[in-house]
Amino acid sequence: MSLITLANVNVRLGGRTVLEDVSLALEPGEIVTIVGPNGSGKSTLLRTIIGAIKPSDGMVLRQKGLKIGYVPQKLHIDPTLPLTVRRFLSLPKRVSDDDAHTALHDAGAGHLCHHQMTDLSGGQFQRVLLARALLSNPDLLILDEATQGLDQPGSADFYTQIEAVRRDKGCAILMVSHELHVVMAASDRVICLNGHVCCHGTPEHVASAPEYRALFGNGTHGALALYRHEHSHEHCDHDHDHAPQIGAHTDEEQSA
Numbered sequence: 001m002s003l004i005t006l007a008n009v010n011v012r013l014g015g016r017t018v019l020e021d022v023s024l025a026l027e028p029g030e031i032v033t034i035v036g037p038n039g040s041g042k043s044t045l046l047r048t049i050i051g052a053i054k055p056s057d058g059m060v061l062r063q064k065g066l067k068i069g070y071v072p073q074k075l076h077i078d079p080t081l082p083l084t085v086r087r088f089l090s091l092p093k094r095v096s097d098d099d100a101h102t103a104l105h106d107a108g109a110g111h112l113c114h115h116q117m118t119d120l121s122g123g124q125f126q127r128v129l130l131a132r133a134l135l136s137n138p139d140l141l142i143l144d145e146a147t148q149g150l151d152q153p154g155s156a157d158f159y160t161q162i163e164a165v166r167r168d169k170g171c172a173i174l175m176v177s178h179e180l181h182v183v184m185a186a187s188d189r190v191i192c193l194n195g196h197v198c199c200h201g202t203p204e205h206v207a208s209a210p211e212y213r214a215l216f217g218n219g220t221h222g223a224l225a226l227y228r229h230e231h232s233h234e235h236c237d238h239d240h241d242h243a244p245q246i247g248a249h250t251d252e253e254q255s256a
């Protein structure tokens with residue numbers, strides 16, 4: 001069974017339709033990225049998947065007992081508050097030292113345990129948020145623009161860590177990002193959203209789809225092709241679109 005299935009979901013907020021007829025399914029262990037322009041409904045889609053927003057029409061099915069870990073865009077911490085990474089991980093629920101160390105290690109932040117939260121760099125801070133999301137051993141990890149504010153090498157490092165998390169923990173990963181070529185290259189599947197699903201499929205397919213190019217232009221495809229080429233030895237085992245989509249068209253048929 002899919003981890004999450006959305007069938008013909010409509011979401012209305014403030015009297016207008018924000019998501020229209022969205023159907024998708026997330027399979028265990030896959031990395032899926034949602035791309036789309038500002039205001040296209042990406043955060044609304046994540047919140048609908050988590051269950052924070054109820055659709056006005058359609059159906060959201062979650063696998064029984066599904067555990068979701070969430071990495072937010074940002075988290076404000078009072079700069080005057082002394083708070084170590086270790087203590088932060090025990091808020092609001094106390095966790096054992098072993099669990100804290102494992103989560104930090106898996107997030108590539110093992111050395112940060114005794115640092116003050118306010119002393120962390122942007123990239124280190126996001127890794128700690130990732131560690132916190134991993135504490136629950138999630139089946140699905142959701143990241144909402146988790147690398148906003150990081151420079152490009154910092155973002156690329158972070159997504160390399162995400163790939164390692166998927167490899168080591170086997171959880172599925174759903175993320176939203178504006179860094180198209182970096183994040184798309186780390187994905188098995190990309191969903192391009194603009195209120196509705198414009199197109200979807202492998203990163204290569206989406207990057208060359210007319211609907212995607214109409215939204216983002218042609219520049220991204222070259223960078224994506226380059227990245228995939230350079231890293232083809234690491235990516236060859238998940239270069240295909242292996243996850244079925246509810247109500248999806250074939251790649252050739254996909255249209256806005």
Ligand SMILES: Nc1ncnc2c1ncn2[C@@H]1O[C@H](COP(=O)(O)OP(=O)(O)OP(=O)(O)O)[C@@H](O)[C@H]1O
Pocket residue numbers: 013014018036037038039040041042043044045
């Ligand atoms: N609670 C709400 N009430 C009314 N309208 C809302 C609400 N939340 C979001 N919207 C509207 O829904 C649309 C989609 O918002 P959403 O935040 O999902 O887009 P997004 O793709 O995540 O945008 P961005 O890339 O800028 O973060 C926007 O026009 C937004 O103003």
